[in-house]
Amino acid sequence: MNNQSETNNPLDPFDIMNTMRDANLKTWKSMRDANLESWSKIMIDMVNSDEYSQATGQWLDTYLTLSQPFKGMIDTMMTQVLTGMNMPMRTDVSSLAERLTNIETRLDDQDARLDDILNAIKAAAVVTGLTERLTNIETRLDDQDARLNDILNAIKAASVSKPAADTPAKAKGAR
Amino acid sequence: MLDSPLPMTPASLQNELQQIEENYRTLLRVSTSRAKVGQTPKQVIWTLNKAKLYRYIPVVPAEQRHKVPFFLVFALMNKPYILDLRPGNSFIEYMVKQGYDVYLLDWGAPGPEDKELKFDDYVLDYLPRAIRKVKAVSGSDEFSMLGWCIGAILATIYAALRPDDGIKNLLLLTAPLDFTDKKAGGFVRWVNDKSFDPEKIVATFGNVPGEMIDYGAKALKPVENYIGSYLTLWDNLNNPRIVESWHAMNTWVTDLIPMAGATYLQLIKDLYRENRLIEGKLIIRGEQVDLSRIRANLLNVIALADHISPTCQSESIMTKVSSEDQLLLKVKGGHIGMMAGSGALKFTWPHIDSWLAARSE
Numbered sequence: 458m459n460n461q462s463e464t465n466n467p468l469d470p471f472d473i474m475n476t477m478r479d480a481n482l483k484t485w486k487s488m489r490d491a492n493l494e495s496w497s498k499i500m501i502d503m504v505n506s507d508e509y510s511q512a513t514g515q516w517l518d519t520y521l522t523l524s525q526p527f528k529g530m531i532d533t534m535m536t537q538v539l540t541g542m543n544m545p546m547r548t549d550v551s552s553l554a555e556r557l558t559n560i561e562t563r564l565d566d567q568d569a570r571l572d573d574i575l576n577a578i579k580a581a582a583v584v585t586g587l588t589e590r591l592t593n594i595e596t597r598l599d600d601q602d603a604r605l606n607d608i609l610n611a612i613k614a615a616s617v618s619k620p621a622a623d624t625p626a627k628a629k630g631a632r
Numbered sequence: 633m634l635d636s637p638l639p640m641t642p643a644s645l646q647n648e649l650q651q652i653e654e655n656y657r658t659l660l661r662v663s664t665s666r667a668k669v670g671q672t673p674k675q676v677i678w679t680l681n682k683a684k685l686y687r688y689i690p691v692v693p694a695e696q697r698h699k700v701p702f703f704l705v706f707a708l709m710n711k712p713y714i715l716d717l718r719p720g721n722s723f724i725e726y727m728v729k730q731g732y733d734v735y736l737l738d739w740g741a742p743g744p745e746d747k748e749l750k751f752d753d754y755v756l757d758y759l760p761r762a763i764r765k766v767k768a769v770s771g772s773d774e775f776s777m778l779g780w781c782i783g784a785i786l787a788t789i790y791a792a793l794r795p796d797d798g799i800k801n802l803l804l805l806t807a808p809l810d811f812t813d814k815k816a817g818g819f820v821r822w823v824n825d826k827s828f829d830p831e832k833i834v835a836t837f838g839n840v841p842g843e844m845i846d847y848g849a850k851a852l853k854p855v856e857n858y859i860g861s862y863l864t865l866w867d868n869l870n871n872p873r874i875v876e877s878w879h880a881m882n883t884w885v886t887d888l889i890p891m892a893g894a895t896y897l898q899l900i901k902d903l904y905r906e907n908r909l910i911e912g913k914l915i916i917r918g919e920q921v922d923l924s925r926i927r928a929n930l931l932n933v934i935a936l937a938d939h940i941s942p943t944c945q946s947e948s949i950m951t952k953v954s955s956e957d958q959l960l961l962k963v964k965g966g967h968i969g970m971m972a973g974s975g976a977l978k979f980t981w982p983h984i985d986s987w988l989a990a991r992s993e
Contacts, residue, residue, distance in 0.1 A: 497855035504818050514827030521832045551745035558681040
């Protein structure tokens, strides 16, 4: 923590005080650590005892017994409030989440099948010597993909600018 | 706190006060903010429900990389970024640098709609799909699977149920598998007490709250976890390396997630109480889990100071599997410290790397 040893002078009262302070601190720390260690051993023995297991189990049981009715009451109240407000309840959200997971699972199945098909095509291509043609087809598919993206972007751009021009006419028509 | 040599001058007193202020700020920062964790570059390659599969961006050229991909499965009740805690203290970063194609399955935090998820779902729905993706992306039919803690239970069950699915190497870390000794460790004692009712916990909460599981883990070593950890920080406030390491670990320790209710019931009843896995009586979706069907090369890593999964819970699997190539490795450290502590780089990771490298070509 400090560099007292370099400047120690046995006749300097401050040096003596510094040395004493450092020694006291060191002693205090080692005492603290020793105390903690023995305390830790006692606590570990305690939590590993049957008595502690029993006490914790009983405490938890009491807590759960007492809290269950309150939880039930809050759940019922929340259900009534949300139903009254025509809002979805936790069960509704959970049910939607479950359906989403099912959709994800089916998508994953389809992904696996597509991989299988692709692998089968690749294998077939190797067998029939069609690898080169397959690569060409893939390249052309990529090109078409890029062109479709361009068209999509162009349509999007057009649809963004169009409403501004149409608005007065639409408004007029509506009247 | 006062470290300045006597006699104190106004300047040294001012320095001392500045130091105290700085220490106070450090203390406040590390105890109230989140450290930057999980920084090794990665991309999500697959998702299902809350689960995500990450692939870590390789840093070694493809021709120098190990051929067999390395798939990591962490426990269900904590975040998996403990495997990638911070640069320089990250198992994943280390393995990526050693030339592995690393994949990590993050189970995510189960919501109320996931309370019925069981080991059956994790092992037979999530794992096979994630593994399929690992194989598709890596282009390898074989893979190595590492499971840590409850992740090791899942990996073991998977390896026993699907031994022909390409699993070449099975690595288990601090795996709680054998609960024959009902007095070994606090967890086993607590959950075997007749007043402990897991059904009631699940009926009340649905999913078991992360705080409850965290309390259980911390209560096993109360003085170390509730006092010792903070004293270590206090004693080392002037050491940025220790402070930042503490901050990252504290971020992980306090980042809790719940455990799906049905999985918790299976864990307590089928494993901790009835010890069905090691006795060959565990049934997963109608299939009996027979550990002797495991033929993959097996590395079983045990932490000598593990208070969560005592060594007796992890050792016996060695005699149950059919793997001809198997190694039981005992390393220094505790349940988490073994892989994420300051000694991991010296005592654990190189051993895992050297074992796996020889079996990844």
